[in-house]
Amino acid sequence: MAVQSKIILPQHVSDKSIKQLVSALTDIYLKHRTNISRTVYITLFVALINRIRNAIQEQKAASLHQARVRQHPGTSSTEGEATIKKRVELNREFFKNLLRLLKIVIPGWRSKELRLILTHSFFLVIRTLISLYVAELDGKLVSSLVRGKGREFLLGIVWWMMVALPATFTNSMLSYHQCKLALQYRSRLTNHIHDEYLSNMTFYSLSALDDRIKNADQLITVDVSRFSNSLAELYSNLAKPILDMIIYNYSLSRSVGGEGLFMMSLLVQVSANVMRVLTPPFGKYVAEEARLEGDFRFQHSRLIDYSEEIALYHGHQAERDSLDKGYFTLIKHVNRILRRRYYHSLMEDFVIKYFWGALGLMLCSVPVFFQIPGQTLRGMGDRTESFVTNRRMLLSSSDAFGRVMFSYKEITELAGYTSRVSTLLDVMDDIQAGHFEKKLVSSAGTDENAAILQGRGKVVESPDIEFIDVPIVSPNGDILVRKLNFTVRQGEHLLIVGPNGCGKSSLFRILGGLWPIYGGTVRKPPFTDIFYIPQRPYLSSGTLRQQIIYPDSLREMRDKRVSDADLLRILGTVEIEHIVDRVGGWDAEEEWRDVLSGGLQQRVAMARLFYHAPKYAILDECTSSVTLEIEKAMYDNAKALGITLMTVSHRRSLWKYHGHILQFDGQGEYIFTRLDAEKRMRLEDEKDELDLQLRAVPEIERRIAELTAL
Numbered sequence: 001m002a003v004q005s006k007i008i009l010p011q012h013v014s015d016k017s018i019k020q021l022v023s024a025l026t027d028i029y030l031k032h033r034t035n036i037s038r039t040v041y042i043t044l045f046v047a048l049i050n051r052i053r054n055a056i057q058e059q060k061a062a063s064l065h066q067a068r069v070r071q072h073p074g075t076s077s078t079e080g081e082a083t084i085k086k087r088v089e090l091n092r093e094f095f096k097n098l099l100r101l102l103k104i105v106i107p108g109w110r111s112k113e114l115r116l117i118l119t120h121s122f123f124l125v126i127r128t129l130i131s132l133y134v135a136e137l138d139g140k141l142v143s144s145l146v147r148g149k150g151r152e153f154l155l156g157i158v159w160w161m162m163v164a165l166p167a168t169f170t171n172s173m174l175s176y177h178q179c180k181l182a183l184q185y186r187s188r189l190t191n192h193i194h195d196e197y198l199s200n201m202t203f204y205s206l207s208a209l210d211d212r213i214k215n216a217d218q219l220i221t222v223d224v225s226r227f228s229n230s231l232a233e234l235y236s237n238l239a240k241p242i243l244d245m246i247i248y249n250y251s252l253s254r255s256v257g258g259e260g261l262f263m264m265s266l267l268v269q270v271s272a273n274v275m276r277v278l279t280p281p282f283g284k285y286v287a288e289e290a291r292l293e294g295d296f297r298f299q300h301s302r303l304i305d306y307s308e309e310i311a312l313y314h315g316h317q318a319e320r321d322s323l324d325k326g327y328f329t330l331i332k333h334v335n336r337i338l339r340r341r342y343y344h345s346l347m348e349d350f351v352i353k354y355f356w357g358a359l360g361l362m363l364c365s366v367p368v369f370f371q372i373p374g375q376t377l378r379g380m381g382d383r384t385e386s387f388v389t390n391r392r393m394l395l396s397s398s399d400a401f402g403r404v405m406f407s408y409k410e411i412t413e414l415a416g417y418t419s420r421v422s423t424l425l426d427v428m429d430d431i432q433a434g435h436f437e438k439k440l441v442s443s444a445g446t447d448e449n450a451a452i453l454q455g456r457g458k459v460v461e462s463p464d465i466e467f468i469d470v471p472i473v474s475p476n477g478d479i480l481v482r483k484l485n486f487t488v489r490q491g492e493h494l495l496i497v498g499p500n501g502c503g504k505s506s507l508f509r510i511l512g513g514l515w516p517i518y519g520g521t522v523r524k525p526p527f528t529d530i531f532y533i534p535q536r537p538y539l540s541s542g543t544l545r546q547q548i549i550y551p552d553s554l555r556e557m558r559d560k561r562v563s564d565a566d567l568l569r570i571l572g573t574v575e576i577e578h579i580v581d582r583v584g585g586w587d588a589e590e591e592w593r594d595v596l597s598g599g600l601q602q603r604v605a606m607a608r609l610f611y612h613a614p615k616y617a618i619l620d621e622c623t624s625s626v627t628l629e630i631e632k633a634m635y636d637n638a639k640a641l642g643i644t645l646m647t648v649s650h651r652r653s654l655w656k657y658h659g660h661i662l663q664f665d666g667q668g669e670y671i672f673t674r675l676d677a678e679k680r681m682r683l684e685d686e687k688d689e690l691d692l693q694l695r696a697v698p699e700i701e702r703r704i705a706e707l708t709a710l
Contacts, residue, residue, distance in 0.1 A: 107188065185231055193424070434456060460521060467485055494646045497663050542589060548567050576600060620648045623649070
């Protein structure tokens, strides 16, 4: 027994000393409670300010680096993919891109979008205050039940029903403002993109001279819409929870004490950080899914565009294999996202619903078991009211915090859409600055060719067309002609001939301002004085009148004092005035590519040329589907209108309409000289006759050998 008493005594003394120590520490804490709380809050505020300052510095450094990169225009040769896929994360790049897009969708302090945000924020505050009042009313109702006071309970029910009216109105207004914000965001962003996309031939350069954007149509239509919806939803799903957390936590701190709330917040923050570390990169997954969706859609679009060629080759099975492969890759990626979301949801539900719920019950019980300064709870009813009110506010605060946590996935999805839309804007800015990135041929990697591709020439406005030491480059970076020199003055018609791939189309694209000039000097009139007619003319959607006056509008046509009778005379020049009555008049709208034959389409294109009557016309095999009589009428009328013709054609019948010839040999050399059509015709006839004789030589030799053998 003595031994046992010796063992128990030190334990008793130890428990007593621990209680005394805890009591002393508690007294000290209560004595300095205000100073300790202020120190904690100041420390947290300083840490937040420091973190914001570091983020701003990183953003400035990234902006300076990107500005230095854009100071060096040129065409970059890339191996494999045109660009390395950007990793989608919540980093300074995301916030920089998001800020740039926000400046577009919210252009100023007086914009409609900002007014919508302010009214939306007003209703968010009203909704939170209503929720706070409902929490207090809920506690009073339960307290009335516990105390058995029916009159107070019925009065509380009446107030409950009266609060429902402003609450439902507020919820409806929140939904309305969110939808309006998404629509306004999309309108602003789409208009901005259209301004850049449809200026300076960016829409052409984006597809022909740069490999970084494969599906611009999907980015402008689908991804812009998703970004706008995601941004509008994020504000509502993030602003209200944050506001709820601030108001509810303030009310809770007054009810249960700031110490318990701080400890609970600390535990919640630790668990939230763990969850964030374990959260998969959903933004990267969303961006990759959108890319795969675009590729799959592009494959179907390509199948439609080349349906005739594929059908003639019986290539449906090969296309089926390609489509199945694209769809399988897409579904495989979607299933991967679903698996990651499943495991992530398990973790989120356990932590948010159960772990944080247990912490909340402990926090709500603090006023019941401990004396909170400034509060006096008397009887069962007061304790019940306090517990129910605190629990309601804590549930609302926890729900708000949970929505903030769930919004992390929404933010990562927004990061994916932000990355794709910002990439489109960045590439368009690079193109307008003269910087291109394209997968080039191997010959482009040589030092001499690379120097040409990195260089830039100049364009000088002039009444004549002149090329001075201008290199002709193919779309894949192959140097077709290193230095091209020729001059075309008004009235001097030029015929351009040569094998396929020699640089004829590249020459016209330079004249049309579609391609960059990699060196030398190009003198040419303004764009409005040069008109281009391809072999397969473009027919726009709209009326028959719009096919003739394109790209003019009806108002511009009226401003030029051109009437429908004038258009009919132009159609008579190419002998197609009958189509006006056949299709139902000038205002008839059809899919003209399907309604008109190839020959009629070429005549419509020439009528368009006669309507605009430019100083120069580039005719690229534009009479290949018409008769010689119609061709003669076209060229005679064009020359009568004072249009200087630059024709690409191998038809001998066109030689007599031109005074100069630019002939490419396909080996990097060319000849520019005057054209004597009659002499060239005689020489070509003599050449053809000699070719026939040369083809007969093997047969003659065989016959001689047979006769010799007799």
